[in-house]
Amino acid sequence: xxxxxxxGSHVSVSEGALVLLRCNYxxxxxxxxxxxxxxxxxxxQLLLKYTSAATLVKGINGFEAEFKKSETSFHLxxxxxxxxxxxxxxxxxxxxxxxxxxxxxxxxxxxxxP
Amino acid sequence: xxxxxxxxxxxxxxxxxxKSIKCEQNLGHDxxxxxxxxxxxxxxxxxxxxxxxxxxxxxxxxxxxxxxxDKAHLNLHxxxxxxxxxxxxxxxxxxYLTSLExxxxxxxxxxxxx
Numbered sequence: 001x002x003x004x005x006x007x008g009s010h011v012s013v014s015e016g017a018l019v020l021l022r023c024n025y026x027x028x029x030x031x032x033x034x035x036x037x038x039x040x041x042x043x044x045q046l047l048l049k050y051t052s053a054a055t056l057v058k059g060i061n062g063f064e065a066e067f068k069k070s071e072t073s074f075h076l077x078x079x080x081x082x083x084x085x086x087x088x089x090x091x092x093x094x095x096x097x098x099x100x101x102x103x104x105x106x107x108x109x110x111x112x113x114p
Numbered sequence: 115x116x117x118x119x120x121x122x123x124x125x126x127x128x129x130x131x132x133k134s135i136k137c138e139q140n141l142g143h144d145x146x147x148x149x150x151x152x153x154x155x156x157x158x159x160x161x162x163x164x165x166x167x168x169x170x171x172x173x174x175x176x177x178x179x180x181x182x183x184d185k186a187h188l189n190l191h192x193x194x195x196x197x198x199x200x201x202x203x204x205x206x207x208x209x210y211l212t213s214l215e216x217x218x219x220x221x222x223x224x225x226x227x228x
Contacts, residue, residue: 032214043118043204043219044157051214088155094214101170102217104157 002027004093006105014113019063019078021108023091026072032094033074034102035065039087047089050074061085086112117141118220120205126226127195134191135223137205145169146188147206147217148180157204163188164211200227 007022025031032051036044048059055067065076074091088107095101118139127133139146147170148160162170166182177193192199202222208215 036219041221043206043221044217045219046216049214049216090157101159101162107155107157109155 002031002093002095002103004091004103004105006089006091006108008108009106010109010111012111012113013081015083016080019076019081019085019110021076021089021091021110023065023074023076023105024072025074025091025093027093030067030069033065033067034092035059035063035074035076036090036092036104037087038090038107044090047076081110081112083112083114086110118205118207118218120203120220120223122223123221124224124226126228128228129195129197131195132191132193133195133225134189135203135205135225137188137190137220139186139205139207139218141207141209141218142186143207143209143218144185145208145211145215146182146185147208148188148190149204149206149219151202151204151222153201161188161190162211169211195227197227200225 003026005024034049035047038044047063048057050057050067058064063078090107091105092102121136145164147162151157160174161180163182179191182188202224204222205220206217208217
């Protein structure tokens, strides 16, 4: 079964610094990949998704992610962090056995220091 | 004009009680989901319905019974509540039954079983 690993349960950056949140998936068959963001006391919101088109995917709020098959990775980046980016970020992957099921990583809490 | 709404937002109850959580989407989507997010923020799918038909049932105890009276509603009834049921329950919807599609999440229902 497919699995997804997010390295670092907490990432802390200064405002204006680069944001890098890591995500690795387990399948040898390129899946569909997603990043969702969860602001405090809210539901999840899609940031971006990879569905086998361009390997560099641009999302909302200045975030982007690059699909790297050789590294089985889909890391999320943003050149300059803003205080409003503080939230929980989830990487998700489509399940190989069930094409309509998403498997979520354990999440990474992004803290932005002033 | 909330896209995916859930009621109640908070639910505090005693062990052994029966409770229901309601979900409604006004997006015209065919597919709806229930997810459970535990205290460590781990998010796991419980059920998925497509056009009122149960598609995914992720080895959830049969104390949990989803009901979809129509495409726009997916309710979750829980019998004989246990301490371990304490979590945040998210409803979500997507246009079609494929993980390619963006899932739209409700704000969550925070259930605390005492």
